[in-house]
Amino acid sequence: xxxxxxxxxxxxxxxxxxxxxxxxxSDPARLTPHHGLLLDLDVLWPAKLYRAAxxxxxxxxxxxxxxxxxxxxxxxxxxxxAHSAHPLAESAMxxxxxxxxxxxxKLHVGPLHYAQEGGWVVGPDGxxxxxxxxxxxxxxxxxxxxxxxxxxxPWCASPLWTAxxxxxxxxxxxxAMAHTGWSGRLVIESCHFxxxxxxxxxxxxxxxxxxxxxxxxxxxxxxxxxxxEDPPALLPxxxxxxxxxxxASAWNRGGSTLGGRPDWIQDAEHADCPGCxxxxxxxxxxxxxxxxxxxxxxxxxxxHQPCGFAAVNYQQS
Numbered sequence: 523x524x525x526x527x528x529x530x531x532x533x534x535x536x537x538x539x540x541x542x543x544x545x546x547x548s549d550p551a552r553l554t555p556h557h558g559l560l561l562d563l564d565v566l567w568p569a570k571l572y573r574a575a576x577x578x579x580x581x582x583x584x585x586x587x588x589x590x591x592x593x594x595x596x597x598x599x600x601x602x603x604a605h606s607a608h609p610l611a612e613s614a615m616x617x618x619x620x621x622x623x624x625x626x627x628k629l630h631v632g633p634l635h636y637a638q639e640g641g642w643v644v645g646p647d648g649x650x651x652x653x654x655x656x657x658x659x660x661x662x663x664x665x666x667x668x669x670x671x672x673x674x675x676p677w678c679a680s681p682l683w684t685a686x687x688x689x690x691x692x693x694x695x696x697x698a699m700a701h702t703g704w705s706g707r708l709v710i711e712s713c714h715f716x717x718x719x720x721x722x723x724x725x726x727x728x729x730x731x732x733x734x735x736x737x738x739x740x741x742x743x744x745x746x747x748x749x750x751e752d753p754p755a756l757l758p759x760x761x762x763x764x765x766x767x768x769x770a771s772a773w774n775r776g777g778s779t780l781g782g783r784p785d786w787i788q789d790a791e792h793a794d795c796p797g798c799x800x801x802x803x804x805x806x807x808x809x810x811x812x813x814x815x816x817x818x819x820x821x822x823x824x825x826h827q828p829c830g831f832a833a834v835n836y837q838q839s
Contacts, residue, residue, distance in 0.1 A: 524556050532563040542571055547768040550574040558582075569601035569639070573768070580608045587614070593625025600633055604640035612637070612650060639790045641783055643801050653792055654804045655701040658767045658782025659694050661758035663812050668755055675713035675750075677740050683714040683753030685808060685834055686823055687730075688780075694760040698781025702803040703827040704728070710805070710823055712834035714753040717821060719744045721793050721835040726825070732832070737796055754813045758806070770807045772820035772837070780806040784822055787837040791822070797829030810838070 524545070530538035545552050550573035553560075557572060557579040565571070572579070580603065586592060587599050603611035618626070618633040626633065637643050641654040672681040688708045690696040699708075706728025713722060723735040760780055771777025772785040784790075784807050792801040802824035810817030819838030825831070 524553065525559060528556055528559050528563065528565060532565050539568070543568055546570050546573055548766050550766075550768065566595065566598035566602055569598065569605045570768070572602045572606050575602070575606040575608060577608065577610055580606055580610045584610065584614045587618070587623045590624030593623075593628070596623065596625035597629060600629075600636040601639055604636040604638075604642075607640045607642055612642075612644070616644065638792050638801060641790075641804070643792075645800060652701055653801055654767070654783045655698060655781045656767045657697045657700070658764040658769065659698055659780045660761035660764060660776065661778035661780045661806060661808065661812075662761035663756040663778070664759050666755055666757040668752070673711065673734065675716055676734065677716050677744065678713060678746075678750060680713055680715050680750040681753055682711045682734070684709060684757060685712055685714075685821060686710040686780075686806065687757060688805075689730075692760070694763070695780070698760070699805065699825075702805065702825050704825060706730075708805075708825065708832070710825075710832045710834065712821075714821075715751050716740075716744060717834045718819070718836045718838075721833055723793075723796050723831055723833045725830055726832045727830065735796065735831070756813060758808060758812075772807060772809055773811070774809070775811040777809045777820075778807055778812045782806075785820070787820060787839055791835055791837065793822075793824040793833035793835055795826040795829050795831050795833075797826065797831055800826070802826040802831065802833055805832075 527538045527542050531542055554574045557575050561582055583599050583602055615634045642652045645651050674681055688695045690699055690705050707730035709730045709732040711724055711732040720741045722738055725733045725735055767782035770779035770782055770785040772787050784804055795802050805823040805825050808821045810819045819836055821834055821836050824833040
């Protein structure tokens with residue numbers, strides 16, 4: 523069955539691509555025995571099909587890059603390595619940062635920057651850091667009363683939106699956020715309107731305090747709101763555990779997820795901490811379809827525990 527799907531994918535069959543992606547999201551290891559065929563047929567996209575690639579397949583990709591035979595495919599090959607997150611891929615990407623392979627001059631970013639597409643980075647200390655966790659829970663929206671005393675967005679005057687109110691004392695929340703190093707209560711507030719135009723940061727404390735960061739910079743293209751907009755009167759709470767960390771959906775109702783891996787609509791956009799400049803840890807995704815009947819796009823929540831910053835950004839097609 524999977525081999526048939528791969529051959530159909532090579533022939534650009536959209537239904538087959540969708541089925542393979544569903545397997546990659548629910549059980550990536552099912553594709554491991556078939557990665558060789560994917561390479562043989564030059565199926566490099568979507569790169570997430572290679573999440574569970576073994577050492578032999580990773581070596582094949584590295585050899586193809588080192589050989590310089592297909593510099594026009596370098597972007598796709600680096601994405602494959604990033605999604606594999608294999609130690610051999612990490613080693614090669616480190617090496618290429620100092621000794622660029624053929625075709626790197628055509629890229630918009632350096633080889634090691636591609637690691638963020640797979641949810642990991644190499645920090646200033648030279649150590650690898652995973653930006654995402656392997657435990658995920660469905661986020662279920664619950665109606666919440668609007669507070670009488672609320673902070674407002676200094677740009678559009680809309681009441682700030684409580685995107686998340688989490689406490690690691692809850693075992694599910696603690697497991698989903700273990701990779702962040704956070705302990706205590708985490709409240710992430712943002713402007714649901716302005717966050718659609720730029721990444722918004724807030725200062726946060728383990729006591730549950732959240733404060734708009736004074737360094738947020740209003741973009742010149744931010745439209746003037748005719749009047750303040752009330753944010754969604756919904757608060758996500760952890761639902762059932764998901765069998766795979768890759769089952770967030772930025773497109774479908776019920777796709778909001780605490781923990782796990784983000785479902786990027788565009789390129790990976792892990793927010794950089796304004797305190798130290800390092801990529802922040804991913805906390806969760808809130809899909810527009812879960813906030814409104816006609817909602818679209820997705821909000822992505824981030825945290826950097828060492829500096830005490832949270833962030834919200836947004837993508838849509």
